[in-house]
Amino acid sequence: MERIGYRNAVARQPQSLTEGLDIVRGALASLDLQAFKGRSVGFAGIGASYQAAMVGAAYLRDLGIASFPYCPTDLYGALDSAAGAFVALSASGQSREISDVMRLRPDLPKLAICRGSENPLAELTGAVLPTGSGSDNGASSTGYTGMLLAIGLLCERLAGGHSSPEWDRLPAAVSKTLETAKASAAKAAARLGACSSIDLVGAGTGFANAGEGAMLIREAVRLPAAGWDTMNYLHGPMESQDSRTGVIAFGSGREVKIAEDMAGFGCPSVLITERDDVAERDNLVVISVPSLRHPVADAIIQIVALQMIVGDMQDAAGLTNITFRYRQTDTKLKPWSPTEV
Structure with missing residues (x-):
């Protein structure tokens, strides 16, 4: 470990x-x-x-x-x-x-x-x-x-x-994602790196990935981020977004329009999707990933794409391989180790 x-x-x-x-x-x-x-x-x-x-x-x-x-x-x-x-x-x-x-x-x-x-x-x-x-x-x-x-x-x-x-088929699909999404992930990281905060949006397993992605950005890049359910996001939370804030959407349904709309409002936007028919535009980076038509396997593939973005953002921010600043002493049953997870 x-x-x-x-x-x-x-x-x-x-x-x-x-x-x-x-x-x-x-x-x-x-x-x-x-x-x-x-x-x-x-x-x-x-x-x-x-x-x-x-x-x-x-x-x-x-x-x-x-x-x-x-x-x-x-x-x-x-x-x-x-x-x-x-x-x-x-x-x-x-x-x-x-x-x-x-x-x-x-x-x-x-x-x-x-x-x-x-x-x-x-x-x-x-x-x-x-x-x-x-x-x-x-x-x-x-x-x-x-x-x-x-x-x-x-x-x-x-x-x-x-x-x-x-x-x-999952390991091969993840391997393909790590190779084919490399350029798009780097482009997305460059767009998001100057943001003051980032919202992540998805439904079902995509909502879970939105929360996990927000945690990764907070932990690895030290940038405020929050995860939102797709439909809940439309009922007010998106109102604070502008050119200083970013959005990452997971999915192929209403999430596509959210990413497109936010890009149109000048918000740096990223769409992680199984679709290959969504065109990039000003302020919008599209990362198309493989789909196995299985909700959990697809969630794994999509979070890997997000992990790649975070890696590029972390390096660009000069935070490569940082550890947590605010180490809590009462959340684990054993002391924290610098060599073990």
């Missing part, structure tokens, strides 16, 4: 996803999930893991099972009514708040998703699905995409179906 440079972490994702597929499938084959059957499922996470929780809940609902995303603040109360079972998300397995709220529910079925299988959260839940995502940067790259991979495979298992064949 070595801490490595930001660009190195982004670049190794075809490898980490390939390895993760084998690790997650092997672990799922030996997990007994019978206790989850017939229950609503809560996905609990904090930081990047909360955005992953949103992906998990959205996908499991798509598969026909009642599911909800939670940050720990919501779970210190409502002990018996939040969900009938829980998937606890923490890449390190050391997030104090997730352990707190899982400990409050000793009688509910619980499963942890972490990088590895030996950590406090895995011990507390009694069952763990390791992602095998391995080395990463403090601003999560492999940790986030590896967790989405594990969540997607878990949801399909909980819904009683077979693993989607699209998973086997």
Whole structure:
């Protein structure tokens, strides 16, 4: 679980996803999930893991099972009514708040998703699905995409179906994105680098990516950013945007018009989409990425494009491979390490 440079972490994702597929499938084959059957499922996470929780809940609902995303603040109360079972998300397995709220529910079925299988959260839940995502940067790259991979495979298992064949095509699609999106990502970073703040917009798994992208920009570039649901963004939040502020939209529906409209208003805009028929224009950079027609796999591909933009922005700002300035001492169960994630 070595801490490595930001660009190195982004670049190794075809490898980490390939390895993760084998690790997650092997672990799922030996997990007994019978206790989850017939229950609503809560996905609990904090930081990047909360955005992953949103992906998990959205996908499991798509598969026909009642599911909800939670940050720990919501779970210190409502002990018996939040969900009938829980998937606890923490890449390190050391997030104090997730352990707190899982400990409050000793009688509910619980499963942890972490990088590895030996950590406090895995011990507390009694069952763990390791992602095998391995080395990463403090601003999560492999940790986030590896967790989405594990969540997607878990949801399909909980819904009683077979693993989607699209998973086997994912590492190659990510590899293609890392190559073909390089020039567009650099152009987008150049447009956004002078902004005073950036809004990120998306729906469904794209909303989760908007939140994760905002965190990455805040952590790696130290620039204010916020994630918004597509339709909610139209009801007021976009009003503050102008030539000094940027927008990044994930998606192929209403997000396209948002990106085009904001560009027309003079706002530096970026669209990350599976569509290849959207033309660039003044103030608008379009990054077309592959689509596997699978909501979670596509979310992974699209966040990789955003990670590439952030890498270029970080370098341009002279912040290459920085660590957090405001290190909190009460959020992890073990002391922070400069060499481990």
